[in-house]
Amino acid sequence: MRKNxxxxxxxxxxxxxxxGDAPDFSGMVVPKAGxxxxxxxxxxxxxxxxxxxxxIRVMDDDGKAVGPWDPKLDAALLIRGLKAMILTRAxxxxxxxxxxxxxxxxxxxxxxEEAVAVAQTLAIERDDMCFTSYRQQxxxxxxxxxxVQMMNQVYSNAADPLKGRQLPIMYSSKDFGFFSISGNLGTxxxxxxxxxxxxxxxxxxxxxxxxxxxxxxxxxxxxxALNFASVYRAPVILxxxxxxxxxxxxxxxxxxxxxxFASRATGYGLPGLRVxxxxxxxxYAATQWAAERARSNHGATLIELxxxxxxxxxxxxxxxxxxxxxxxxxxxxxxxxxxxKKHLIARGDWSEELHQTAVKDAAEQVRAANAEASAIGTxxxxxxxDRGTMFDDVFKEMPPHLRRxxxxxxx
Amino acid sequence: MPAMNMIQALNSALDxxxxxxxxxxxxxxxxxxxxxxxxxxxxxxxxHGLTRCFDTPIGEAGIVxxxxxxxxxxxxxxxxxxxxxxxxxxxxxxxxxxxxxRYRSAGDFTVPMTVRTPYGGGxxxxxxxxxxxxxxxxxxxxxKTVVPxxxxxxxxxxxxxxxxxxxxxxxxxxxxxxxxxxGHHDQPVQPWNKHPASDVPxxxxxxxxxxxxxxxxxxxxTILSYGTMVHVAxxxxxxxxxxxxxxxxxxxxxxxxxxxxxxxxxxxxxxxLQEATxxxxxxxxxxxLVQEHCFYHxxxxxERVAGWDTPYPHAFEWDYFxxxxxxxxxxxxxxxx
Numbered sequence: 222m223r224k225n226x227x228x229x230x231x232x233x234x235x236x237x238x239x240x241g242d243a244p245d246f247s248g249m250v251v252p253k254a255g256x257x258x259x260x261x262x263x264x265x266x267x268x269x270x271x272x273x274x275x276x277i278r279v280m281d282d283d284g285k286a287v288g289p290w291d292p293k294l295d296a297a298l299l300i301r302g303l304k305a306m307i308l309t310r311a312x313x314x315x316x317x318x319x320x321x322x323x324x325x326x327x328x329x330x331x332x333x334e335e336a337v338a339v340a341q342t343l344a345i346e347r348d349d350m351c352f353t354s355y356r357q358q359x360x361x362x363x364x365x366x367x368x369v370q371m372m373n374q375v376y377s378n379a380a381d382p383l384k385g386r387q388l389p390i391m392y393s394s395k396d397f398g399f400f401s402i403s404g405n406l407g408t409x410x411x412x413x414x415x416x417x418x419x420x421x422x423x424x425x426x427x428x429x430x431x432x433x434x435x436x437x438x439x440x441x442x443x444x445x446a447l448n449f450a451s452v453y454r455a456p457v458i459l460x461x462x463x464x465x466x467x468x469x470x471x472x473x474x475x476x477x478x479x480x481x482f483a484s485r486a487t488g489y490g491l492p493g494l495r496v497x498x499x500x501x502x503x504x505y506a507a508t509q510w511a512a513e514r515a516r517s518n519h520g521a522t523l524i525e526l527x528x529x530x531x532x533x534x535x536x537x538x539x540x541x542x543x544x545x546x547x548x549x550x551x552x553x554x555x556x557x558x559x560x561x562k563k564h565l566i567a568r569g570d571w572s573e574e575l576h577q578t579a580v581k582d583a584a585e586q587v588r589a590a591n592a593e594a595s596a597i598g599t600x601x602x603x604x605x606x607d608r609g610t611m612f613d614d615v616f617k618e619m620p621p622h623l624r625r626x627x628x629x630x631x632x
Numbered sequence: 633m634p635a636m637n638m639i640q641a642l643n644s645a646l647d648x649x650x651x652x653x654x655x656x657x658x659x660x661x662x663x664x665x666x667x668x669x670x671x672x673x674x675x676x677x678x679x680h681g682l683t684r685c686f687d688t689p690i691g692e693a694g695i696v697x698x699x700x701x702x703x704x705x706x707x708x709x710x711x712x713x714x715x716x717x718x719x720x721x722x723x724x725x726x727x728x729x730x731x732x733x734r735y736r737s738a739g740d741f742t743v744p745m746t747v748r749t750p751y752g753g754g755x756x757x758x759x760x761x762x763x764x765x766x767x768x769x770x771x772x773x774x775x776k777t778v779v780p781x782x783x784x785x786x787x788x789x790x791x792x793x794x795x796x797x798x799x800x801x802x803x804x805x806x807x808x809x810x811x812x813x814x815g816h817h818d819q820p821v822q823p824w825n826k827h828p829a830s831d832v833p834x835x836x837x838x839x840x841x842x843x844x845x846x847x848x849x850x851x852x853x854t855i856l857s858y859g860t861m862v863h864v865a866x867x868x869x870x871x872x873x874x875x876x877x878x879x880x881x882x883x884x885x886x887x888x889x890x891x892x893x894x895x896x897x898x899x900x901x902x903x904x905l906q907e908a909t910x911x912x913x914x915x916x917x918x919x920x921l922v923q924e925h926c927f928y929h930x931x932x933x934x935e936r937v938a939g940w941d942t943p944y945p946h947a948f949e950w951d952y953f954x955x956x957x958x959x960x961x962x963x964x965x966x967x968x969x
Binding site for chain 2: 350352382383384386387391393394395400401403405408410411412413414415416417418419420422423429441442444445446448449452613614615616617620621622
């Protein structure tokens with residue numbers, strides 16, 4: 222040890238609470254709703270760098286919409302959004318149970334994060350292309366993709382549009398502007414940028430939108446996407462769903478303790494908006510801003526949706542092993558469905574009775590779809606996909622070596 | 633027809649496709665204004681415009697990732713990875729994404745992308761500018777892997793690759809960009825214009841993927857090779873005075889097994905030649921296939937001649953490179969067995 226030097230020490234970030242502790246969000250800074258400015262869409266990213274360290278919020282504690290980010294949406298659109306969130310939650314609950322019943326191998330819920338996919342899908346156009354991660358099933362539900370088709374995929378049955386090839390929940394539908402989900406994290410981010418570059422190259426008016434989680438921001442593809450999006454001014458919205466947890470790693474392991482994820486944008490010359498992800502109106506408004514900016518050839522925006530993963534990472538995960546059991550209930554930004562419900566009731570466009578009816582209707586819709594899908598088959602039961610198709614679509618035309626292998630399978 | 637070297641032939645293929653199909657666009661590191669470090673994209677930006685052929689940040693995963701998104705949109709991107717040795721950062725995008733997108737989306741999304749990349753040694757490139765990673769791609773379900781050995785084939789195969797609706801890894805043997813190379817590094821360099829395959833039509837034509845070429849007919853022994861090694865094989869056959877049949881595979885996947893089997897059944901002997909490291913190389917796959925399909929015709933054990941299982945050593949390049957001496961030794965072993 223040289224003189225006058227202190228021994229170096231290695232810091233390993235750790236959350237302030239673990240199982241057995243009381244949840245503690247006392248260190249979380251939550252600005253009051255309505256306090257963040259709404260800049261013009263052609264603003265210089267540097268000029269609004271402070272937004273990436275703040276939090277865009279529209280709904281105040283009483284459920285009233287306040288401040289410049291209020292998107293001033295009509296009741297019909299909000300009710301549509303609320304019902305899509307309710308349906309997403311009902312679908313998740315049903316599929317989670319189905320996995321526990323052995324009807325499929327795997328499932329992932331988005332409980333507590335419904336506003337992200339639903340509000341964002343409503344804020345873009347129907348023909349914009351979505352490159353999602355595995356927790357934006359709300360996109361398909363909002364675009365009214367048939368729930369039964371989602372279930373057929375989850376059950377890998379004879380009607381599975383993906384022919385039994387994909388892990389449950391890895392949906393794909395070009396017709397619904399929904400890009401095939403990958404299990405490899407973050408790969409969709411530069412792909413979305415490429416799709417957006419193609420749209421710009423062709424003089425199209427469609428934009429791309431993509432989502433990754435807080436953990437995935439550590440992947441190289443996150444950097445490539447932001448860099449390419451900036452260099453080529455691609456018409457794309459890049460979202461980081463910061464739900465605080467990457468399986469068992471708290472967001473600090475991805476670097477959240479040193480800076481915000483939204484602030485990553487500034488170094489690339491992109492605007493970074495940090496948004497209360499459980500505030501439907503704020504999520505909608507920020508996305509609308511980014512979409513207008515992209516559509517006006519001002520390029521990409523990075524949006525951090527600050528939210529909380531209320532349940533496990535997947536059916537293979539048990540969050541009680543690494544975080545306080547009741548942390549979700551203590552989340553200071555509440556539940557997205559409850560908050561939009563309160564807002565709609567406060568403005569006189571909704572009621573407890575209507576809400577209960579909507580919840581019941583969603584459960585019934587999911588029940589009926591599940592009966593239909595289950596009647597076809599579930600994983601390993603009933604009618605499965607045609608084994609004869611196992612060798613299709615590796616290439617457009619089947620080469621000789623695959624034909625020989627198919628013969629060996631005997632199909 | 634003008635005599636073209638392989639660089640000019642590849643440039644001509646790209647030029648033809650840019651003019652023919654507005655959905656074709658080219659990008660990669662240094663490919664735009666400058667025209668690429670090996671000059672393959674020379675003049676294309678000036679002729680076809682900034683958005684048709686442009687420079688990218690140094691980020692191979694970003695280049696391939698963006699190309700996949702463009703392919704999903706409906707474009708037909710042709711990207712350059714400056715050296716095959718630099719392709720590994722893009723490996724996840726190639727293996728997990730491009731290769732599988734058609735399959736995992738049940739044909740809904742496809743990636744009609746061509747990834748061009750110079751490979752192979754013999755240019756004193758050291759271990760990071762000399763590798764032959766073809767087996768890393770032939771091992772992946774959903775990728776096609778193509779290796780030309782002449783200017784004529786290079787142009788025809790590249791056009792076929794660009795027009796193909798699946799992702800194609802197009803490996804360009806950089807040692808023979810400017811002239812065929814028979815493995816005798818101490819002999820003067822030969823230019824392409826003395827070789828018949830430098831007669832390259834200016835317009836559009838294709839050399840189909842999945843079709844091998846019998847470049848030398850013979851009855852005593854079959855040599856399977858591709859890329860630079862085709863020329864080493866031809867020289868070795870002449871020098872050894874052995875009536876060898878030399879097959880240029882041209883496409884490694886899908887493989888033209890029919891041509892391979894027909895030849896080995898005729899000759900009864902087989903030498904497999906690759907520049908890549910020996911272990912788990914594409915030659916191992918070829919040896920297994922020949923054994924499975926031609927066992928009762930074989931008169932001798934199958935021989936493999938390959939790069940050693942070391943990184944490509946700068947100062948020992950010609951000890952590493954599987955040149956004519958080693959090929960002839962292998963042929964003689966197979967003949968005498």
